[in-house]
Amino acid sequence: MIQNRTLIRSQKGFSLAEAILAMFVLLIGVLAVLQLFPAGIKLSAASRYKTIAANVAQAKMEEIYSLPYDELISTRISDGSPQRINTDPTSPYYGKSQYDRFKRSVTVQSINGQLTPVADAQDDDMTQIIVRVYWTENNQQKKVELATIISKP
Numbered sequence: 001m002i003q004n005r006t007l008i009r010s011q012k013g014f015s016l017a018e019a020i021l022a023m024f025v026l027l028i029g030v031l032a033v034l035q036l037f038p039a040g041i042k043l044s045a046a047s048r049y050k051t052i053a054a055n056v057a058q059a060k061m062e063e064i065y066s067l068p069y070d071e072l073i074s075t076r077i078s079d080g081s082p083q084r085i086n087t088d089p090t091s092p093y094y095g096k097s098q099y100d101r102f103k104r105s106v107t108v109q110s111i112n113g114q115l116t117p118v119a120d121a122q123d124d125d126m127t128q129i130i131v132r133v134y135w136t137e138n139n140q141q142k143k144v145e146l147a148t149i150i151s152k153p
Helices: 002-009 016-034 036-065 069-075
Strands: 103-111 126-137 140-151
Touching: 016 036, 036 103, 036 126, 036 140
Parallel strands: none
Antiparallel strands: 103 126, 126 140
16 A cells, blocks of 8 residues: 555656646736737738828829829819818729728929929929828828929920
8 A cells, every 4th residue: 555655656747736837827928929919900900001092192193193294284283182082983992992081182383493382384394293192090190192203304
């Protein structure tokens, strides 16, 4: 009988307390990792919106840039106030709900050699184009702005 007791005590293994402690340490590690997921999802959404806004601004910039310079001068696209991008039937974003949160404003103005706006379009050699795309994220207004200068050919 004494021999059985020493045999039982000499067996290697984990006690119940050690197993519970190991599970507790593992649980703390898993919870720490799980707390990173919401932050990662927020960052992913923020970068997605910024990418969409940059693409929308770039598309409008390319559309305006493709116009002949004389037509650009005569039309003077300067709506200035932000408009929703998916309500224009000629827009590729028309009717697409994922673009509901985005608004765009376009300013085209004549500038002089000092890069300041001029009132008389006849005397200008350069035109500045500014495209701004706005959206709301976490109750904050965000904006992407693209600007370029086109010179008279």
